[in-house]
Amino acid sequence: MQNEQVTEKGRCFVCNAAVEVKPLNPNEVRPPWFMNSLTCWHCRKAYPPSLIKACRDPFHYCLRVRGIQGIIEFTRARINGDWVTIWDDDNELLIDGHNYPRGFDIHIHEIIGCADAPL
Numbered sequence: 001m002q003n004e005q006v007t008e009k010g011r012c013f014v015c016n017a018a019v020e021v022k023p024l025n026p027n028e029v030r031p032p033w034f035m036n037s038l039t040c041w042h043c044r045k046a047y048p049p050s051l052i053k054a055c056r057d058p059f060h061y062c063l064r065v066r067g068i069q070g071i072i073e074f075t076r077a078r079i080n081g082d083w084v085t086i087w088d089d090d091n092e093l094l095i096d097g098h099n100y101p102r103g104f105d106i107h108i109h110e111i112i113g114c115a116d117a118p119l
Helices: 041-046 050-055
Strands: 008-011 018-021 061-065 071-072 076-080 082-087 104-107 111-116
Touching: 041 050, 050 076, 050 111, 071 082, 076 111
Parallel strands: none
Antiparallel strands: 008 018, 061 071, 061 111, 076 082, 082 104
């Protein structure tokens, strides 16, 4: 019983693929992308951890996009294949001086960087 590992089964909350997760050891701490939900290996490789977290945990995030000046601050994200939609719960998603209250779609390959809880 001491070496028995708990296996969690379910579906990836990003792409809906079947997922089975076995902890590496009993003292393992889950990384931020896990967020009490299952995430498949493909999504963990394809998307930044903070962007995956933004899909499940509304909070303050920021990202940098190729071709857009400055940092974009947002509170939520939704990933759909190679595209991600970001929006702000206060309807104040400002990009290059324009407000996008219904969100903004970005191709995943245009994202330079993403962060959780910027100051």
